[in-house]
Amino acid sequence: MAETQASPPQSPLPWTLGIWARLQGARQAGRLAHGLLFSGARGVGKRHLIECLAQSLLCRSPGPEGIACGQCADCALLAAGNHPDLIRVGPDPESKSGEIAIGVVRLFAERESLTPSRAAWKVALIDPADRLNASAANALLKTLEEPAGQTILCLVGERMGDLPATIRSRCLQLKVPAPAEDAALDWLRSQAPRDDWPLRLRLAHGAPLRALDAYDDALMEQRRQRLKGFLGLAAGELDPIAEAAAWNKLGVTLMLEWLASWICDVLRLMVHGEAVRLDSPDQTSAFAALAQRIDPAAGHRLLKRVLEGRTLAQNNVNHQLLLESLAIDWLRVSQGGNARRP
16 A cells, blocks of 8 residues: 655635535534545545545644645645555555455554554545445444544545445445536636636536546547547448447547437437537537437437446446447437347
């Protein structure tokens, strides 16, 4: 469990200040839970929040709102990524499964049983907690049931429903929501001047950090190319096998997310016309034309196949074959036919 570089002390993001105040109030009252479970969509700021909390707990002189001072010896160790009382628990980078294994949790439990070395607290960041395998989750349960007096366990992830109920029930669950669109856009514009922040925020499903970090110019160009292919298939101009190969190069997880989003937009336009809120508002005209010629039942069946594909993609399914099947189905549906039944 090698320590990774810590961020300099920073303030919670504006839309997480309510959760921050709740945590600091519990801390001051001596009622801070030993297990904290932070959930929310990717890019809403939950990891930023737990980093701020770890810095606050380990700082010797936090400010009146609990923000780390950034000046003390503990803050210096945090900035260097070398604080002995901050433990990061995550998957082995060399593991193909991406799971957090039991050996990692056992090693953490040995360190957790020790008293803090220099700070008032020992803080463990378990990320992504939804990747704990069954054995690791069971091993963690004992630590949650009998935590050391000054240990805080922060579990964070996007799919917390995958965690055993026994773990969830022993943590204070904190859902980090996406901010209102206007607030998110104000924050994004404060980070960088862009005319297309509204589109990038929609593509990131309202998650500001994802819009800022993931949807850069390179990814926007990749989206443009894959949209061109998606529409080219619908026009009967492209080979679905060749287009599926391009989808696979992008990565199955993101491509399936985009496919689901585009098909959802087409289905929305079947019902509501141009007044509906779309994930890809820049494609309203193209998607509206598709909505007029696609059978709604066939479109819904295809969407179901795409959503099922997202689950299959996490297993040992052949990604290329999965995407080829979906590309062929999209060609059929967009030409007035039907998707094959699974």
